[in-house]
Amino acid sequence: MRWVSRSGLVLTDHVPAALRREWRDRGWCPGRDLATLFRERAQAHPDQAAVIDPAGTVTYAELAADVRVVSAGLRAAGLGERDVVGIALPGGVDAVVAELAVLTIGAVALPVPDRSARTLRSLLGRSRAAGLIGDAAVAGPAGPVLLTMTELRAATPGRGEPAAVDAAWPARIMVSSGSEAEPKMVAYSHDAIAGGRARYVRALAAGPEPVRNFVLAPLASSFGSAGVPVTVAALGGTLLVQPRFDAGQALRMMAEHRPTHVFGVPTMLRRLAAHPAATAMSGLRALVASGDVLPEPVARACRDRFGCPVITVYGSSDGVNCHSAAGNRPDPAVCAIRIAGPDGTTRPAGEAGEIWALGPMTPLCYVAAPDLDARYRRPGGWVRTGDRGVLDEQGRLTVLGRLRRVVNRGGYKISPVEVEELVAAHPAVAEAACVPIPDDDLGERLCACITPRPGARAPDLAELSGYLRQRHGLESRKLPEALLVLPELPMTPTGKVCRRTLTTHAAAQAAPSQPSTVRRS
CATH class of the missing domain: 2.30.38.10 (Luciferase; Domain 3)
Incomplete structure (x- = not known):
């Protein structure tokens, strides 16, 4: 399958067509586009809650009506089939409406996790986007016209009929976090989202449908795709969202609206479990972690505080998934x-x-x-x-x-993940990440970046090294040789620890402590 946008972007399916047909014949893919699936859900249960954000609850009937208005506004702006449309909105009802409206007109949605002008210019330019739905907070990048939700809702009513879309066509462009390099963009078809991605989310349910999924991860992220196209369009469940992650607000929403599942990266789940208001809640079936390694102390704290299982998901925007709910x-x-x-x-x-x-x-x-x-x-x-x-x-x-992802210390390869999991287990450490810092002698050395637990004194480097040796038996060559203590680890727009920022801070600020005892050659 070869798809070409009106602006000349070419997307080619690298999976043989015979395989795609086989998966559809097996019932693994629905063979219907996401906008059609959403309309079927709205017709089947119009009074069910579709989206809940801090401002209130929107039913499927209300959501479908708003989507019709905004899709008509998009058509009035000249957008339609075979266009790519960027979406740069904070999480909330507007972001849900915008994505569903883009799909309704037969366009491809490009939700953008990082709304900085530089990232927008890069993503919109490379994708040849024909339009951008944003708000006043979006810096005006050169390129496609910026359309606000207010303008789209106020446009002169026009043709708002749904487009006829092949389920094999692209539906959404996933954007990587950009934690290691410039963000990648990956094109997914309607069938790939409504089939494979929806099936993995459904497999997490372990209970009756419909699900009530609280997606803490940004809706524009790959992990956040469990929200609009999966929870709402493909599964017909209830989606809980926030404009941006806030642990206290999230816990209040959980207590009031009783989600069945909470989706977040490890940093978010750790901050939930560490909040004074964290407690077991009726109806909560599982916390779902993905996007980074989940340290066992964080998983244990979540289980203890919320009294429910923690499901770890191995997945990425590149198209892979496996999770502990299925025994890995x-x-x-x-x-x-x-x-x-x-x-x-x-x-x-x-x-x-x-x-x-x-x-x-x-x-x-x-x-x-x-x-x-x-x-x-x-x-x-x-x-x-x-x-x-x-x-x-x-x-x-x-x-x-x-x-x-290794640190090359004079030819000896160190896995930062292995070391940071042990550092995170220290009783005074709340969060940990290990990154390389340049060294004239050995090429690279390992720096541990930590945030202390509330009320605890952060260990110095000598204390930390002693803990890693004595408690975990970590060999000498793998011990961190620099320590950076921060009030919070920097995060990417998708909620992961931003290792590029940490590496820059560590190289500039972290200094070896007691070099006679901790520097090794």
Whole structure:
């Protein structure tokens, strides 16, 4: 399948058409576009709550009416089928309406997690977006016209009929967090979202539908796609959202509106569990963590405070998913997973290699990035994730970390993830991340960046090193050689720890403590 936007953006499906047809024939993909699915949900239960934000509750009937008005406004602005439309709105009802309206006119939604002018220019330019839905807080980037929700709702009523859209066409462009490089864009079809992605969210439910999903992650993020296209359009559930993450406000909404599931990155879940108001709540079936490694102390604190399971999801915008609710066994109706060696051959059970994925969830391609398609897409449609993992004899996946995320200390490779999980277990540490800092002698050294627990004194580097050696037996060469203490770790717009910012701060500010005892060669 080759799709071309009116502005000339070409998106090519790297999955063989025969496979896509097979998944549809099996019932793994619905074969209907997301806007159609949303209208079916609205007709089936018009009085059910569709979206709840701090301002109130909107029913499916009210949401559908608003979507019709805004979609007519988009058409009046000259937008329609085969356009890409950016969405730069904070989480809330407006963001939900905007995305559904874009899908209704047959356009491709490009929700943008980072609304800075630089990022907007890059994403809108590379995607050849024909329009941008934003608000007064959006810096005016050069490029497509900025349309506000107020203007769209006030436009002269025109043709608001839904477009006829092939489910194999692109529906949404996912944007990576940009924590390691310039944000990538990945194009997903209607079937890939309503099929693979919706099936993984449905598998988390472990109870009767409809679900009530509180998505703490930004709706514009890959993890946040569990919100509008999945919870509302594909599943017909109730979506709880915030304009931006606030632990106290989130807990108040949880107490009042009783979500069944709460979706957040580890940093968000840690801050929820650490809040004085955190407590067990009726109706809460699980907390769902993704986007980064979930330290066991954070998972334990969540279980203790909320009295419910914590489900960890391994997933990414590149099209891979596996989660602990399914025993970490890949679901072929979402995506099959295999472990590949450097030559692409499949590794046997028990042997580590790169995680490759293929299934109904698999995206079409990277957007305006043939170099990424050449690097990460393999014959037959397989996606190279860039992560290391191993499958055991029972088919359970263990993720071992990024292939390239290592600190090279004089030729000795250190996994920052391994060390930061142990640092985070220190009783005085609330959050931890480990990053490399440049060194003239060894090339790189490891810096531990921490935030102390409320009321606790942060350990100095010597104390931390002693704890890691004595409590966890960490070998000397892996011990952090610099320490940076911060009130909070910086976050990306998607809620992950921003390692680029930390690396910059650490290189500029962190200094080795007691070098005679902690610097090693």
